[in-house]
Amino acid sequence: MPYTAPDRTNAPFPVLDEPAVTAAGLFPYIREFNLRHLRTSSLRLWLPARTSVAPVVDSLVTLRFTIPDVLVAFIGLAHDSDNPEAPLAVLRITAFGPREWVRSRPLSSVRNMDKSNIRLMSQKAPHTQSSFVVYQMVTEQLASMLQEQPKVALQNVLVSSVCLRSS
Numbered sequence: 001m002p003y004t005a006p007d008r009t010n011a012p013f014p015v016l017d018e019p020a021v022t023a024a025g026l027f028p029y030i031r032e033f034n035l036r037h038l039r040t041s042s043l044r045l046w047l048p049a050r051t052s053v054a055p056v057v058d059s060l061v062t063l064r065f066t067i068p069d070v071l072v073a074f075i076g077l078a079h080d081s082d083n084p085e086a087p088l089a090v091l092r093i094t095a096f097g098p099r100e101w102v103r104s105r106p107l108s109s110v111r112n113m114d115k116s117n118i119r120l121m122s123q124k125a126p127h128t129q130s131s132f133v134v135y136q137m138v139t140e141q142l143a144s145m146l147q148e149q150p151k152v153a154l155q156n157v158l159v160s161s162v163c164l165r166s167s
Helices: 026-036 115-121 135-146 154-166
Strands: 042-048 060-067 072-076 089-096
Touching: 026 072, 026 154, 060 089, 072 154, 089 135, 089 154
Parallel strands: none
Antiparallel strands: 042 060, 060 072, 072 089
């Protein structure tokens, strides 16, 4: 039997008519997304350390997407830093369990090694993998979907993720 190539007309992420989110429009998009999906999911800008400086959209951005009691996903975005109107593209998605601790500051910031800091030592960075196999499999599936449809827009990924919650 001859080889037939798989049908590539079906994109793994839905194609939306609205324009892609840009670096300049990221903060309003996050605010609008959180108002629209109140109590079902949330989207936050993830910073690697606690800083007193206002967040700036760099060439690489990490967002924390949460579906309560289901999963926490870290979405890595990239754009052309020379052009703030360039669309943001999703590079990676890493899924974790809702109760896994993901570190928001480096372990070098731990000063006293008492019992209150032991929790910090068990935390993970958002680019690592979950301790649970099911979330590792979700991450692998999302990675294969991103490989099939590279540079997908942020809202396309979020629409398919929110559909997971409603189904």
